[in-house]
Amino acid sequence: MTRSALVRTAAVAALLTAAVVLAGCAPHSSPTASPSKTGRAAGTPTPSATPTLAPLPDDVVFQITVVATAPDGATARLTETVHTPVAATSTQAADETLLDNECDSWRNAFPSIKFLVANVTTQVTAGTWNTDNAIAVDMAGYPVWTGDQRPFQAYCASSLPSIPGSARAVSPVGGGNPDTDGGWGIYRYGFAIPTDPSAGNSPAATNVVLSRCRVQLGTAAKDSVFAGTWPTTTQTDNKLSCFFGGT
Numbered sequence: 001m002t003r004s005a006l007v008r009t010a011a012v013a014a015l016l017t018a019a020v021v022l023a024g025c026a027p028h029s030s031p032t033a034s035p036s037k038t039g040r041a042a043g044t045p046t047p048s049a050t051p052t053l054a055p056l057p058d059d060v061v062f063q064i065t066v067v068a069t070a071p072d073g074a075t076a077r078l079t080e081t082v083h084t085p086v087a088a089t090s091t092q093a094a095d096e097t098l099l100d101n102e103c104d105s106w107r108n109a110f111p112s113i114k115f116l117v118a119n120v121t122t123q124v125t126a127g128t129w130n131t132d133n134a135i136a137v138d139m140a141g142y143p144v145w146t147g148d149q150r151p152f153q154a155y156c157a158s159s160l161p162s163i164p165g166s167a168r169a170v171s172p173v174g175g176g177n178p179d180t181d182g183g184w185g186i187y188r189y190g191f192a193i194p195t196d197p198s199a200g201n202s203p204a205a206t207n208v209v210l211s212r213c214r215v216q217l218g219t220a221a222k223d224s225v226f227a228g229t230w231p232t233t234t235q236t237d238n239k240l241s242c243f244f245g246g247t
Helices: 003-025 092-102 203-207 219-223
Strands: 060-069 075-083 113-126 136-139 144-147 149-152 154-161 165-174 188-192 209-217 241-245
Touching (some): 060 188, 060 241, 092 154, 144 149, 154 165
Antiparallel strands (some): 075 113, 136 154, 136 188, 144 165, 149 154, 188 241
């Protein structure tokens, strides 16, 4: 064998040896994951389902909820539950006396009258709520209030519910179509951070913010075209309110 043939043979042997070494050092490919029955790769967590709200009781038209957060980190949950208008409340005599004392000419406000009852509950969910951090609640047109609350600006208007606490409001509304003649659908409901000095808020109270504003409609709300738009027309005013309805 010539010298040049020997050189070529040695070179080929060296290349084959190198190829074997590289093949032995290469990483093994990962096994292909078997798809699960849902079509997801094995080991991939399944996202949790969005919780479904329980239906409201038959006598509830709608319910508004919001979370309030104070500058010091304390939080509170506020809920306004509005019931179907009735011809007479469970405490009709007392409610009419309060309306006579606080709301001028309410008896002549509409051609026919029914009574809208709301319950407002508040609970502290974290920290200690400073009583200087007042939050106002709106309820229909001519509400009178009882329970854990105080008037805001005037009687027969918005109220400042205690936090924590429970309050009740009664307002006369038109007894016909909910969207006309003083029906419950034409009014505004919900919560807001009051800036009026009569609320008694400390300067820091204006830094309270509202979040997670939500309305849930009951089956009793189906007769109102206006109310049907509320879930998509939330009035939050840069986290200072949680209103639905009204103008």
